[in-house]
Amino acid sequence: MTHLEENDFKEDIITSDSENGILQGGEKDLRTVKANPNYWxxxxxxxxxxxxxxxxxxxxxxxxxxxxxxxxxxxxxxxxxxxxxxxxxxxxxxxxxxxxxxxxxxxxxxxxxxxxxxxxxxxxxxxxxxxxxxxxxxxxxxxxxxxxxAATTPLPKLAETANPDYKTRKFNPRVNCHYTFMHENLIDMNHQFLHRNIMGRIKARFLGKQTGDNFIEVKYSFARVGNKQPLAEALIFGKHHQYEDGQQPIDEIVTIRTEYPYQTLRVTSKDGTDMISLWVCYLPQGKNQEKTKAFGLLSVKRPKTPFLIDAIWPVFGLFTYKIFLEDKDIVELEQKAWIDQGKKDWNVEVFPVVRDLRTVLRNNGV
Amino acid sequence: MTHLEENDFKEDIITSDSENGILQGGEKDLRTVKANPNYWxxxxxxxxxxxxxxxxxxxxxxxxxxxxxxxxxxxxxxxxxxxxxxxxxxxxxxxxxxxxxxxxxxxxxxxxxxxxxxxxxxxxxxxxxxxxxxxxxxxxxxxxxxxxxAATTPLPKLAETANPDYKTRKFNPRVNCHYTFMHENLIDMNHQFLHRNIMGRIKARFLGKQTGDNFIEVKYSFARVGNKQPLAEALIFGKHHQYEDGQQPIDEIVTIRTEYPYQTLRVTSKDGTDMISLWVCYLPQGKNQEKTKAFGLLSVKRPKTPFLIDAIWPVFGLFTYKIFLEDKDIVELEQKAWIDQGKKDWNVEVFPVVRDLRTVLRNNGV
Amino acid sequence: MTHLEENDFKEDIITSDSENGILQGGEKDLRTVKANPNYWxxxxxxxxxxxxxxxxxxxxxxxxxxxxxxxxxxxxxxxxxxxxxxxxxxxxxxxxxxxxxxxxxxxxxxxxxxxxxxxxxxxxxxxxxxxxxxxxxxxxxxxxxxxxxAATTPLPKLAETANPDYKTRKFNPRVNCHYTFMHENLIDMNHQFLHRNIMGRIKARFLGKQTGDNFIEVKYSFARVGNKQPLAEALIFGKHHQYEDGQQPIDEIVTIRTEYPYQTLRVTSKDGTDMISLWVCYLPQGKNQEKTKAFGLLSVKRPKTPFLIDAIWPVFGLFTYKIFLEDKDIVELEQKAWIDQGKKDWNVEVFPVVRDLRTVLRNNGV
Structure with missing residues (x-):
């Protein structure tokens, strides 16, 4: 695990900015790009x-x-x-x-x-x-x-759904926004500020990214910068140490990957083993695809005391549901702003990860 | 009463098909034809x-x-x-x-x-x-x-409303569809399958039709092919015999007539006397006429024991109302499909009666 | 105070009609004129x-x-x-x-x-x-x-809000109409017929008007022509005398002024002192400004027995609220008619005051 300095990250942004410009003009509005139907x-x-x-x-x-x-x-x-x-x-x-x-x-x-x-x-x-x-x-x-x-296109691998070492929760919300807002929301971990009341104040550290024609993968680590660790999180990950400066590094690494049209998130412990694995696909709804029905599978590794996960499952479920509701509210506000602004995307994106994601979504969509 | 063989009916369809083609292209979409205002x-x-x-x-x-x-x-x-x-x-x-x-x-x-x-x-x-x-x-x-x-256009004759030998029920539903779907629904008795849960499974037999510039009239007989006769029907028509093959011919003849812009349905007993007489007119609602307010008068011949009809009237009312709700649901789904398909009529009509009805509605509408 | 004869008023209308025509063609539809944003x-x-x-x-x-x-x-x-x-x-x-x-x-x-x-x-x-x-x-x-x-544009004077001799009620309704309907409603006191069930039948007498580039001011007196004086009114103004012919002159003078973009109404007693002072501004809502949020301040002079106004305040509040609800209903019906008629103003205005008001609103709006 490489701890990049914050400065490196900022340089990366500055470089990207000077290359691409903050606004990417001339392209088709991302919110009008249709999901490619040639997938399962x-x-x-x-x-x-x-x-x-x-x-x-x-x-x-x-x-x-x-x-x-x-x-x-x-x-x-x-x-x-x-x-x-x-x-x-x-x-x-x-x-x-x-x-x-x-x-x-x-x-x-x-x-x-x-x-x-x-x-x-x-x-x-x-x-x-x-x-x-x-x-x-x-x-x-x-x-x-x-x-x-159809015959030559493989079904996606559904995280750890079939793996008995994991317990899996299905979720299936309807969200009133274009599917691209959902991809962007999950991949940009700088939005932890949104969940400050549920998760406490957490700062994401960008560790690096990999991109290809049809994918982008990003790694983050986190540090707690204020408030206490919530119960549900402590039960899944164990209690994190608190340092005197108030910062509390979180050991796990989070890897988020959009591999068109699917998206995954993995939480890996410091010894490199998987702890949480999320698979999600956004089903476009309506002719203009301004609504989405998400299909998500969230798999959590069973701890050594196996009944424990069943005991905390309802708490964990409520915890993730409350986080999801905050995400749903904000992406629906993004969609509303897009509509109010005459179906034009005014978003000014400074984070290279989101800009790369947009390229993947634009080039693989139709 | 002529019992035509089913084959005759099918020949009729096949002949019409080869003459007209299943899809009638090039004409104005029937669901955009406005009701002619020069009627009462x-x-x-x-x-x-x-x-x-x-x-x-x-x-x-x-x-x-x-x-x-x-x-x-x-x-x-x-x-x-x-x-x-x-x-x-x-x-x-x-x-x-x-x-x-x-x-x-x-x-x-x-x-x-x-x-x-x-x-x-x-x-x-x-x-x-x-x-x-x-x-x-x-x-x-x-x-x-x-x-x-106005002065030279006669008021319509309202079934048996003024006839003391009949008892008349008024009904006045709003239906979210173009009036033409209502005409088609009533005239095509092959839709008895829709009412299978209320009326039992009944098969219509087409006995013949007459057409003119501003009207079409169709006659049907029926046979029960499954389930039992419902109570309300037995009370009005008497109990029908059940045969060993499960088929149960129904003696009454049903005559449905669209005489622009009105529609009537008569049920006649085997000795030729009228038993039920329905008059209905579809009032277009909204500038684009995509909604309808129906005005219906359903007259039922009083039986020889005159108080009987009053006793069964609530049951009969509920029975007809439940049938109507099924019809309302399905014609509203037709309207919805038409809107979802970009206000284009994709209906593929194989029944010559409905095709003739469309000609009457198209030629007399505006 | 000049009591103009009704005939004078009618002459004025007739003259205006022959000059301007009842319909003012060729101009931009008043309901599409936007509120000028260069005001507080x-x-x-x-x-x-x-x-x-x-x-x-x-x-x-x-x-x-x-x-x-x-x-x-x-x-x-x-x-x-x-x-x-x-x-x-x-x-x-x-x-x-x-x-x-x-x-x-x-x-x-x-x-x-x-x-x-x-x-x-x-x-x-x-x-x-x-x-x-x-x-x-x-x-x-x-x-x-x-x-x-902004710096050179003064804030408006808010009626008698800061005057301790007055008691002020704030109101802040949302009304589903263009702000111009609100101006017209208040300035045309011939609409007293609308409030006949709350205020009794009152006939307005037009006493004269003054106009300028950005304002119009109108004075009215009133006579009660039927029904009894309502309680809330009697409590504020004192009881009016009833004459044998059923007409009951009302001594107070009402002055209504639109000084763009604000509107005021003052009720003055026969000795010339102010009794009621209303200030109102209509905040346009929605891009096409087809809705309005009104900000109103209604100041009533405290009577010599000061606690009296507090005692009657709830009655007075209900009284004015019920009048407002009737106004809200009718201006929303005006807006609905405008939309139903394809966003065209078919209003035929015969009252010169409203015609002058329209000129002020059209010339000062954008």
């Missing part, structure tokens, strides 16, 4: 769709119905009967097909129309779109883009 | 407007005030003072005139300004529009179009 | 902003934060961090500065950015706008326009 996106939790039921979801304003037959695999169709455009999710699951609630038109797992009760089989009309669909570790994924690319 | 439209129930009171209503976004003087006939004016445009319906009825609540400008039955309290009679300003207005059987009608056509 | 506008009551706190307000859609340090004068900044555009009013007041809640950027009383916790002092980014700000008699004023004009 989480769209529901498995437990949300009972056997024999249909379930309505959405990708960027496109209505999608997830259907789980009594027997067999879940499938995903356009949630719009090809007859009168009403949602198939209001219909009835029959075998490996779904029957529209209105006039009873029926569509199979591929979207083909296989029955119109008052029409001969020889003259069946067009069907509806089908989406590639898979389940993994309790998450339902669809591939909303070019179907021919 | 029901706009309120008589009991809604007390003597000496003014009552606000609307035709296609145009505000209208109905005024019932203490003595004399109801009259209808533009609901907008010619001074500062506030609603005259907030004002005071004085003799055969209505006085605006704000500065007291006063308008007579013809819309002429007859008093401005602080202005000489010789210099009275312009008045407001007046609408031809009539009452019939408890319904107030206005003629929103070209006034010169 | 009330924006909050002093008691609303505690020491050490920030408070969000708005002028015509521009977000503004009022900051009151623990020590020192209140100051006003753009309520938008120059970093990520979130409201500074969510932040923390530190000394003579406010720190943004998100990443901790800090701005002083002039809007200059004085700290970014993770950035060197030599490289601080741009700050935010500051607004000239003053407090007077419990009202916080800002100068939203050209700052160089």
């Amino acid at each position: 996106y989480p769209i529901a939790w498995s437990y949300e769709i009972d056997r024999g039921k249909a379930h309505a979801v959405e990708f960027a304003g496109e209505p999608i119905v997830l259907v789980r037959p009594e027997n067999g695999e879940i499938f995903a169709l356009e949630d719009r009967c090809s007859h009168r455009q009403v949602p198939l999710s209001k219909g009835v699951v029959e075998g490996q097909a779904v029957r529209c609630c209105y006039h009873g038109w029926t569509f199979d797992t591929t979207g083909k129309c296989v029955d119109v009760p008052y029409l001969g089989k020889g003259k069946l009309p067009n069907g509806v779109c089908a989406y590639p669909c898979q389940e993994q570790n309790g998450v339902v994924f669809i591939f909303p883009g070019d179907k021919t690319k | 439209y029901p706009i309120a129930w008589s009991y809604e407007i007390d003597r000496g009171k003014a009552h606000a209503v609307e035709f296609a976004g145009e505000p209208i005030v109905l005024v019932r003087p203490e003595n004399g006939e109801i009259f209808a004016l533009e609901d907008r003072c010619s001074h500062r445009q506030v609603p005259l319906s907030k004002g005071v009825v004085e003799g055969q005139a209505v006085r605006c609540c704000y500065h007291g400008w006063t308008f007579d039955t013809t819309g002429k300004c007859v008093d401005v309290p602080y202005l000489g009679k010789g210099k009275l300003p312009n008045g407001v529009c007046a609408y031809p207005c009539q009452e019939q059987n408890g319904v107030v009608f206005i003629f929103p179009g070209d006034k010169t056509k | 506008y009330p924006i909050a009551w002093s008691y609303e902003i505690d020491r050490g706190k920030a408070h969000a307000v708005e002028f015509a859609g521009e977000p503004i934060v009022l900051v009151r340090p623990e020590n020192g004068e209140i100051f006003a900044l753009e309520d938008r961090c120059s970093h990520r555009q979130v409201p500074l009013s969510k932040g923390v007041v530190e000394g003579q500065a406010v720190r943004c809640c998100y990443h901790g950027w800090t701005f002083d009383t002039t809007g200059k950015c004085v700290d970014v916790p993770y950035l060197g002092k030599g490289k601080l980014p741009n700050g935010v706008c500051a607004y000239p700000c003053q407090e007077q008699n419990g009202v916080v004023f800002i100068f939203p326009g050209d700052k160089t004009k």
Whole structure:
């Protein structure tokens, strides 16, 4: 672990500023860049769709119905009967097909129309779109883009969800902002000031970054500069020492990585072992993608006394939820400012990490 | 009563399909066709407007005030003072005139300004529009179009409202869809699948249709294909026989007619006598007519034991209301789909009856 | 005091009509004229902003934060961090500065950015706008326009707020209409008909007007033409005599003056002394200024029995509040009509006073 001086960090900013200018003019407004559909996106939790039921979801304003037959695999169709455009999710699951609630038109797992009760089989009309669909570790994924690319595009690795050494919490909030604000919020740890009332005053130290065409990874360490360590944090990480100058270095390293379109955060102890692993994907909602439904999996390493984590789980849950609510409020205020300013991004970003992230999001989005 | 084979019906569709094509391209989108104002439209129930009171209503976004003087006939004016445009319906009825609540400008039955309290009679300003207005059987009608056509345009016949052999229920729901979805919903009896939970599974048999420049009339018979006959239906029609194959033919014939701009439904017993008679008119709401206020009169023939119908009336009311709520939900979903799809009609209609109805609505609308 | 005959008043209207035409065509729609920002506008009551706190307000859609340090004068900044555009009013007041809640950027009383916790002092980014700000008699004023004009533009005189012979009520309603409707409502006393249920039927007599480039002042007397004098009015003004013809002259003179952008109303007794003095300013809300937040100060002369006014104060408050609610309803209906008519002003104004007022508002607005 390298403790860079603060000055190094500031030099880095100054250099970047003189190269790029504080405002990046001429580019497409980041908040109008659409999420690239040629990836596997989480769209529901498995437990949300009972056997024999249909379930309505959405990708960027496109209505999608997830259907789980009594027997067999879940499938995903356009949630719009090809007859009168009403949602198939209001219909009835029959075998490996779904029957529209209105006039009873029926569509199979591929979207083909296989029955119109008052029409001969020889003259069946067009069907509806089908989406590639898979389940993994309790998450339902669809591939909303070019179907021919689905087979060769891997599912993402979901943090430590399948690892029995970890306990995992699912969370699934709706946030009224463009997905890019969510990426920026998490990757810029200088925003710890926002959580001062919950976490105490913590100062982030930037340790370095790595970038590539479709990713950026950043490392931070932290020091507590005021207030006491909160209970939930002490229970997970152990109690940190307090020094006489009021500063209290925090030993763990936090690594945040956006690898398009997913984002992860890892907390590593000073001996290099993982302690917390977060995986999150931001599902765009609405045609203009001004809303987001996040799918998050937060895995925490079980301590040696295994029942302890279950005991503190509710406290930890409340703690992370309260932090999340502060983040949700602030990114929604960012979105509101963007709308109030005539859908123009006035953000003046001085932190090179956020500028690099923007390049990744802009170049990989559509 | 002719029992056509199902095959005949399917042939009819196939023939129509090959003639017309499933999608009717190039025409004006039906959901943007405005209701023709040169008809008498029901706009309120008589009991809604007390003597000496003014009552606000609307035709296609145009505000209208109905005024019932203490003595004399109801009259209808533009609901907008010619001074500062506030609603005259907030004002005071004085003799055969209505006085605006704000500065007291006063308008007579013809819309002429007859008093401005602080202005000489010789210099009275312009008045407001007046609408031809009539009452019939408890319904107030206005003629929103070209006034010169009002006198030669007959009021509609209101089913069996005035017939003492019938008991009539008024209903007056607001539905958030274009009026054309309402016409289509009622005329296409293949949508019985929608009501499977209330009425049991019923299959419609198309018996034939008649069309003209301003009307289409369709006849159906029905067979019960599953579930039991509901109580309210059995009370009105008597109990239907159940056959061993599970099918249960229903003897009554249903005739549905759109005669622009009105729609009727008649249920006739096997001996040819009328049992139920529905009259309905869809009043467009809002400038773009994307909402509808329906005025319906449902008349049921009194059985020989006359008190029986009063006893079952609440059950029958609830039964029809629950069916209506299903229809309201589905047509509002159709409207929503139309809006979500950029105000484009993607409906793929294979049933010739609905295609003919569309022609009537398109050619008679404006 | 001159009692003009009603005829004189009508002649005046007729003359104006023939000169100007009832409709004033070709001009910019009055409801799109923006309030001129080069004046001191009330924006909050002093008691609303505690020491050490920030408070969000708005002028015509521009977000503004009022900051009151623990020590020192209140100051006003753009309520938008120059970093990520979130409201500074969510932040923390530190000394003579406010720190943004998100990443901790800090701005002083002039809007200059004085700290970014993770950035060197030599490289601080741009700050935010500051607004000239003053407090007077419990009202916080800002100068939203050209700052160089602030010093030479006087604060308005706030009726009798500072006069111990008067008791003053503050009111601060939000009204969903353009500020010009508020000016017109108050200056045209022919709208007494609106308040007939609260004040009884009162007829205004126009006594004359004075106009200038930036003001119009009008005088009225009144006569009661029906109903009884309300209690609250009798308590303030004394009981008026009732004559046999049912008319009851009211001795007081009412003077209403719009002196851009403020409006005042004075009630003077027959011996010429002031009894009631109202000062009001309409703060535009929203970018298109289709909403208004009014700041009103209503001062009533204390009677010789001084405790009496305190005893009747709640009754008087309710009385004026009920009158205000009627005014609020009607001006909001005017605004609604304007929007429903495609944001066009169809008002046909026959009263010269309102026409002159419009000229003042149009020529002094922007």
